[in-house]
Amino acid sequence: MCLAIPTRIVELLPDEMARISLDGVSKVISVALVDNLAVGDYVVLHVGYALARIDEAEALATLELLREAAQLGAAP
């Protein structure tokens, strides 16, 4: 459930709105639920609202963990 997708903020607009972009597709969304967003931030977008900011450092850490696990499980 809850189809949501990471998108990048490209412009902050009045009334707690923002323009996002996803590979050349752009859309105006509400950012009323997330404070202190800046252009360039990635947010989780659901039904026209940003729900959470994506933490770049945590994303990298997760990918690193995945790579480690995959290496440990590398074919003999």
Next chain:
Amino acid sequence: MKHVDEYRDGALARGVARRIAEEAQPGRHYRLMEFCGGHTHAISRYGVEDLLPENIRMIHGPGCPVCVLPMGRIDDAIRLAARPEVTLCTYADLMRVPASGATSLMKAKADGADIRMVYSTLDAIAIAEKEPDREIVFFAIGFETTTPPTALAIRLAQKKRLRNFSIFCNHVLTPAAMQAILEAKEGVEIEGFVGPAHVSTVIGMSPYRRFATDYHKPVVIAGFEPLDVIQAVLMLVRQINDGRSEIENQYRRAVTETGNNKAIDEMAEIFELRESFEWRGLGEIPRSALRLREPYAQFDAERRFCVVTLPARDNPACECGAILRGAKRPQDCKLFGTACTPETPMGSCMVSSEGSCAAHWAYGRFRQIERRKAS
């Protein structure tokens, strides 16, 4: 796509899957319920189960708000839409869900009801502003992910003094449903949960604590991309092997311990708990759904139009309840593939493409055949 494609890397997934196969102990059963339809979707769309060893079984949970909405509530929505003054705004997902007497919103629309598909609550507000002579009712459904946007819409309607906007509230709570599954009298056969992704971005990790402490079930909150799911499976296998039951967070990039406080506060301001609410396939669950608080009564379509939900019964042969608890599989249901198909769904598990029966229809049949060929 950034923060998307990285988590769809098949080679990396196969590496992690080999790791899972090494660590999963033969002779042990790992029955893991992914609560959310989002996980179910990722599992079937990417073929994640093909990568997992035989003794790890994914059980598709009830985490699709469309599937768990009782038929009686769809009937209510159709009755609302049939009122000449009402324009019903709905997420497209609900259009084809079967209601009593083989109707649906799609059919009601064809019969002349003013039903419009919207992508966001903001669209519904815009319609209310543009058409002040119509009564705009937003068909609000969804878990804690979809609830804050509804709360904001109410606020906006209040600020704009919209007198013709209300919501038909069907928002439900995830932890309550997980608990109901664990407390089923008939017993549960689940060793661990892949926990909600986007729900958790809102509610954080703490609401799941009781599943570890009171029920001794490990929960790993995971993102909706296939690598997220696979990593969560590995984390669950490790917890089960170690005899641990903890709440772990695989989806750290978006989920924090405390969640989104602003969204939580908005929800608390506008909504309150219902005593009890019916979930399709699971029955009545106490304190599992929300309704508008008294100060917002004017925005409550249920009060405004005196909605009285009439009971509507699913087919008694439908095994959704047992399937959702992991006790049965879709192929154990007599109706599967005969009376019940995605075109003519009889139960909630077949309704949305994320339901267990629908996933098995689209995908599992093929796995079964492959297995037969292989053996």
Next chain:
Amino acid sequence: MNKHEPLGRKLDLRHGRVDLSHGSGGRAMARLIADVFHAAFDNDWLRAGNDQAAFDIPGGRMAMTTDGYVVSPLFFPGGDIGKLAVHGTINDIAMAGARPLHMSASFIIEEGFPLADLSRIAQSMGEASREAGVPIVTGDTKVVERGKADGVFISTACVGVVPAGLELSGDKARPGDVILLSGAIGDHGVAVMSKRENLSFETEVLSDTAALHELVAAMVAAAGASIRLMRDPTRGGLAATLNEVAHQSKVGAQIDEASIPVAPQVAAACELLGLDPLFVANEGKLVAIVAPEAADALLAVMRAHPLGARSARIGEIVADEHCFVQMTTRFGGGRIIDWLSGEQLPRIC
């Protein structure tokens, strides 16, 4: 113009609207046909002013098709209902390997429809038909009361000739045959959706609407005998087309997700709306099922044509009593591609 105007005043193509008199068979209708349709489609048959067109036909087998067009919105990035009608009808003939010759068009117009839009649609049709070399030789116009149609509906027919010896048909796919696709999928559906009310997203994706008969002619000339069948994956997308073929031929299909071209913007829009490009409509793509030994040669011919530059080999036909279309995902797993129960709607969950 002549002082003596037998059809009365010229239409106000800028501000005028269609009214019921334009469908009544009288002078107003004649005026509409002259100013809008004949002006746009201009050819000898129409100029003759008969209720039918007569023409010589080359010998051999004929192909005939009819099609109806309803699209909302009527104008979308990369095209409009008129262009779509011409291309779609030609493509239905072309998928038989046939050369389209002449087509007809009939219009059902809603009272109040702006003449400017009607004329724009007619101009666009005329242009598409001239470009394709398939004249619109006869037609009809009806006007219905406001509310009884959605702007304008177009229904068409087309005849063509099938080259001798060629017999493409949906039941001819055999295990081992190769599945070729002429380019990236989903453009048309996404372009149309981007302009739908309430979905409000912006993209530069254009509809892929195009007449494919020349691409087809090149393929037929190169290795016609090796082509089992061709289809254009319109409504229901590639998924519906492959399922149709599987059921008609009583075979299965095995495709490879990584080999199916999808433009990044189309993938992104689908991601946003919860759609799957496999089910999204195309209007200028074809799927060809061909004998394995000719696949490489045909692929080269397709790629050499501007409308097939991104052609790809996406899989093969397999023996399967269940007629399943299976896909190896980019991720490495397997998945069944079923038909849809209805139109694909945007999802929130």
